[in-house]
Amino acid sequence: MMRTPSNDESGIKKGPWSPEEDKILVDYIQKHGHGSWRALPKLAGLNRCGKSCRLRWNNYLRPDIRRGKFSDEEESLIINLHSVLGNKWAAIATHLPGRTDNEIKNFWNTHLKKKLMQMGLDPVTHRPRTDHLYLLTNLQQIILNAANIVTNCDINNVLRLQQYPQLPQRLINDVLGFNHNIQNFYDGSNVGFSSQLIHPNNLQNFQAPIQQVLPQEGGYFQKFDEQIGGNTNVSSTISSSNSLPKLVSVSTQSSLSGKVNEENIINEKDPSYNISSSSFEIWGDFMNEDANDAYWKDFIE
DNA sequence: AATTGCCGCAACCGCGTGTAT
DNA sequence: AATACACGCGGTTGCGGCAAT
Numbered sequence: 416m417m418r419t420p421s422n423d424e425s426g427i428k429k430g431p432w433s434p435e436e437d438k439i440l441v442d443y444i445q446k447h448g449h450g451s452w453r454a455l456p457k458l459a460g461l462n463r464c465g466k467s468c469r470l471r472w473n474n475y476l477r478p479d480i481r482r483g484k485f486s487d488e489e490e491s492l493i494i495n496l497h498s499v500l501g502n503k504w505a506a507i508a509t510h511l512p513g514r515t516d517n518e519i520k521n522f523w524n525t526h527l528k529k530k531l532m533q534m535g536l537d538p539v540t541h542r543p544r545t546d547h548l549y550l551l552t553n554l555q556q557i558i559l560n561a562a563n564i565v566t567n568c569d570i571n572n573v574l575r576l577q578q579y580p581q582l583p584q585r586l587i588n589d590v591l592g593f594n595h596n597i598q599n600f601y602d603g604s605n606v607g608f609s610s611q612l613i614h615p616n617n618l619q620n621f622q623a624p625i626q627q628v629l630p631q632e633g634g635y636f637q638k639f640d641e642q643i644g645g646n647t648n649v650s651s652t653i654s655s656s657n658s659l660p661k662l663v664s665v666s667t668q669s670s671l672s673g674k675v676n677e678e679n680i681i682n683e684k685d686p687s688y689n690i691s692s693s694s695f696e697i698w699g700d701f702m703n704e705d706a707n708d709a710y711w712k713d714f715i716e
Numbered sequence: 717a718a719t720t721g722c723c724g725c726a727a728c729c730g731c732g733t734g735t736a737t
Numbered sequence: 738a739a740t741a742c743a744c745g746c747g748g749t750t751g752c753g754g755c756a757a758t
Contacts, residue, residue: 431726431752453743469744470727505746516746521725524748 428462432471436461440468441476474517481513485522493519494527498541 432440443459449472450458452465461468474480485493489511496507504516504523511519528538535543 429728451743466729466744467727473745474726502747517726520747525724 426462427464429467432475436463437471437476440472444472444476474515479513480515482518485514489514490527493523494531494541497523497527501539 439459439461452469455465455468456463500506504520508514508516508519531538
């Protein structure tokens with residue numbers, strides 16, 4: 416974690432700071448302010464370059480620094496700000512009091528980037544990954560999923576697939592011919608999303624009563640859930656930060672069973688076919704669309 | 717118990733930008 | 738206008754710690 420103490424040819428110390436050096440720096444700055452960083456080490460009696468002193472103070476010794484685990488709220492904020500600002504760590508840090516750009520950058524590189532990638536999202540664009548390696552790795556699964564849905568024509572199954580953000584959602588939607596409309600919202604304290612599916616085909620797609628096409632015990636979707644680490648229990652509760660999101664309830668969709676009529680079309684204007692959730696939907700935010708970017712741009716401004 | 721390999725994070729480096737001369 | 742200097746930012750490094758073997 417620390418670097419080996421070393422001296423360059425000019426005799427200036429580099430590497431980790433000792434508690435003694437920290438004390439000298441803190442005492443000096445509390446007494447005199449940092450002034451010119453370049454001049455500080457000599458004035459304070461430190462065998463360091465000014466840059467090293469500034470870094471040590473700004474990233475570690477400053478009294479207003481908040482250290483420790485990032486909260487879920489901070490994590491969500493970082494992800495959303497990053498989706499708008501990119502690797503502008505200093506800009507992101509201004510929205511997280513007490514956190515330094517260095518700490519946020521490290522947290523991103525060691526945790527958040529991996530988390531997004533595991534979910535099939537590109538950590539640069541925050542969009543579903545479409546790189547060839549990822550698609551090849553998952554191609555068999557994607558085809559199986561698509562075939563299953565086409566065979567069953569089960570809107571519930573489609574909706575369940577939509578809740579796995581680590582899948583290349585747009586590809587699945589494209590294969591199936593679905594228009595998937597996600598709207599993000601902010602209610603003053605919580606970020607959430609609503610999701611709507613608009614089926615482009617004719618009504619016969621919904622002729623089968625839903626009960627006949629629900630996944631059987633031990634059937635395909637159970638295997639599917641196990642494979643990708645999901646949860647077969649449908650729930651609107653949001654999981655902890657280290658696990659995959661639980662499924663959003665699709666209970667409103669049960670009204671789809673029965674005869675075909677106009678009401679069985681997924682209609683974007685019909686609120687009863689709206690899947691929505693709130694309570695700080697961290698993972699829902701990962702399904703960002705442009706509408707959400709606009710919100711965060713406003714937030715930053 | 718010893719070794720290996722990976723991960724997290726403090727600290728460093730190089731570059732870009734702003735300011736003074 | 739040109740140069741020098743100071744600082745801030747983002748990318749990268751490399752070691753300690755820890756889990757796996």
